[in-house]
Amino acid sequence: MEFELIFSERAEEEAKAAIYYYDHINQDLGSRFFAELLDTYKKLAITPEYYSFISSTRKNKLRDVKLQTFPYVVIFEIQENTVYIISVMNTSRKPFFS
Secondary structure, eight states: OOOEEEEOHHHHHHHHHHHHHHHHHOHHHHHHHHHHHHHHHHHHHHOGGGSOBSSSOSSOOEEEEEOSSSSEEEEEEEETTEEEEEEEEETTTOOSOO
16 A cells, blocks of 8 residues: 655755755756655655654654655654655754754
């Protein structure tokens, strides 16, 4: 069973900003970031339970998955058959999720 992915406006804007940033450094770099992000989304659609919770509190239902090459994590929550992508966070520039 594949999960439906729903993206917050924040996550979409953060992803676009990252692609724009890497494109200005090198167009190939922006394309590589986008490809890795899409690959991460595909993994989340298939096995979102594989990834760990951000903290161990019972109230916290947020999980994250790190991109392999870039300093980003995708923060998400699973509700029934849906994965809600909350943020595409740069771990170098924003050390704390707000």
